[in-house]
Amino acid sequence: MALILNIETATTNCSVSLSKDGETFALKEDNDKNYSHAERLHTYIEDILKENNLQPEHLDAVAVSKGPGSYTGLRIGVSSAKGLCYALNKPLVAVSTLEALAHQVNRKDGVIVAMLDARRMEVYSAVFSTGFDAVRGIQAEVLTENSFIEYLEQGKVYFVGNGVEKSKTVIQHPNAVFIADKLPSAREMGTIAEVKYKKNDIEDVAYFEPYYLKDFVALKPKSK
Numbered sequence: 001m002a003l004i005l006n007i008e009t010a011t012t013n014c015s016v017s018l019s020k021d022g023e024t025f026a027l028k029e030d031n032d033k034n035y036s037h038a039e040r041l042h043t044y045i046e047d048i049l050k051e052n053n054l055q056p057e058h059l060d061a062v063a064v065s066k067g068p069g070s071y072t073g074l075r076i077g078v079s080s081a082k083g084l085c086y087a088l089n090k091p092l093v094a095v096s097t098l099e100a101l102a103h104q105v106n107r108k109d110g111v112i113v114a115m116l117d118a119r120r121m122e123v124y125s126a127v128f129s130t131g132f133d134a135v136r137g138i139q140a141e142v143l144t145e146n147s148f149i150e151y152l153e154q155g156k157v158y159f160v161g162n163g164v165e166k167s168k169t170v171i172q173h174p175n176a177v178f179i180a181d182k183l184p185s186a187r188e189m190g191t192i193a194e195v196k197y198k199k200n201d202i203e204d205v206a207y208f209e210p211y212y213l214k215d216f217v218a219l220k221p222k223s224k
Contacts, residue, residue, distance in 0.1 A: 002060040002197050005045065005084070006189035009037045009077030010069025010097040011116065011162060013183040016044040018052060019190025026052050027187050037076045045080070056088055061202070063193035065184060066094040067211035068124040068138060069116055074210035082205050091202040093193045096211075098126040098138060101161050103188035105179060110156030111135055113148055115163030116184075121170070123163035124213055127151060130158075140213055143170050152176060 001021040008015040008029075014037045015029035028044045030036075049056060064081035067074045085092040098114040105112045107130045115125035121143045127136035141147065143166060151157045152173040159167055160179040168178050196202070 002194055003054075003058060004061045004063050004093070004190060004193050004197065005049075005059050006063045006065075006095070006186040006193060007041070007045075007077045007081050008065040008097075008100070008184050008186040008189060009041060009073040010065045010067055011073060011183050012070075013185060014040050014044065015184070015186040016041070016048050017186035017190060018048055018054070019194065022191045022194035024187050024190045027185075029185060029187075031183060037073055041076060041080055045084075056084065059084075059088065059090055061085075061091045061093050061193070061197050062088075063093040063095050063189055063196075065097045065100060065186075065189065067097050068140075068213035069097050069184070069210075071212060074212065078208065078210045082208065085205045091197065091200075092205050092208060093196050093201070094203050094208065095189050095192045095196070096126075096138075097184050098124070098161075099128065099132065099134075100188045100192060101182070101184045102126070102128040102132055103191065104182050104185070105130070105158045105160050107156070107158055110158060110175070110177075111151050112158045112160060113151070115159060115161040115167065117161075117163045117166060118214075121166060123166065125161075125163065138211075138213060143167055145170050145172065147171055148176075149173070 101114040
């Protein structure tokens, strides 16, 4: 029975949870639109441990959402997780952001498309069965009216994540079900992290990097 600290910072949601044997028993998060992870993440970690009468040394592992997602958010989360693992000599578990997001959908039929907003009409997405097995890997793609048509023609497709608002404007298929107002959260990470921990599916703390999917592009400031 592993005690795992889970960290999720791939989007605007700064989220931290504690899980025991794959069950989340404590959660602290705040979806601040201004990406306040740098100011809040360490405080949240300290608070959630203190509120549950735990010391960092009690942890068996630290799990972090590895991406895709916000470049800055991912770097903050991964840097914090690596720092904790290094200082405590604990294993680092990397959890797919989109896989954890898919776990917010509780359905029996069809497939789940977990998607995160990217630039313009682009999203980062992956397709999962309702049992959360991978159906199609992670891709960056521009949305059109024919996006995910091969799944929509076969049955219900449940779209979840902050790419939903964008997808609703172009995907009009009757089998499309849009689940609004959902962001990746540390709440769903515990189950995945526990399985990986038991399999010793851990990362090299020194060399692990977030999964950005695409290279970071710095926007030039507008000329005055």
